[in-house]
Amino acid sequence: MTWPALLTLAAGTYLMRLAGLVLRGRLRLPARVERYVDLGATALLVALVTTAALLDGSAFAGWARPAGVAVGALAAWRRAPFVLVVVLAAGTTAGLRALGVP
């Protein structure tokens, strides 16, 4: 890792973050397109959750992690407080791993 590489990564990441914010301020989007922008964020987040819950790189993450996420999801669906959802998910996965589940 070198300083030029690091600064390139930092600048590139920052510019991508800023580009969306600035572009959106410049454009006057019709309501139909605004809906797609909004649904697009949902699509990205659901895709992130799914891959993060099931995969480690491009391989299956093992059963402990998705099991924890499932317990957390069930708690969230039953309207448990956010903190409890996070703790239940982590606790389930940690417990399963302690028992030897990968």
Next chain:
Amino acid sequence: MRLPFRSRPFRDVDRADLRADLRDALALATAVLVVGASFGALAAAAAVPAPLVVAMSVLVFAGGAQFLVVAVVAAGGGVVAAVAAALLLNLRHLPFGLAMADTVGRSPVARLVGAHLLVDETVAFSRARPAGPRARAAYWMCGSMLFAAWNLGTVAGMLAGSAVPDPDAFGVDAAFPAGLLALLLPGLRRWDARRVGLAAAALALLATPVLPPGLPVLAGLLGLLVAGAPAGER
């Protein structure tokens, strides 16, 4: 110049709501602190010089990309390839920015500072709140707390080195998707969001074996093809 956090959002939000959001953001920040520590320890183990590790967490502030770069470098891969792969992974921030512009704030200062706080968890956290002052306050609160936690964690992990336990032992890797999902659930009551979400999940999974990291999540955007006509809740 008016600092974004001294501007209206925080004053316009009910104190009880603010306290509840603060508590939830603390849960996320705790998890981020643990992952930050594991990043610091991993980067130190990969012989990345300390100033570079600290600068990376401060200036890049994107966990996935930082882990990717360090992993590639540790495996003896080229730095250029590592940076290119990390930038590809961060490409999703552009569409996130499009969706979050109104929440972050319209002033140039809000945009310039707020852009750096744009991370997945903060986007989801803020979108789970009613649009307007509360979502804006949630964005700035969660964003700055995660930034602080990520950097504190990095430094702590770097100093502790191999004494940092594997965060997987605490199930932190399950906490993030579960937390994000909890934040997304209310929005998924809209049937068009649910359809798009299901399609996005399927597409991202199908694309993972064939596309480099970052692109499968972006492939989820093709889920918009099944958005159908606008509709309310069902």
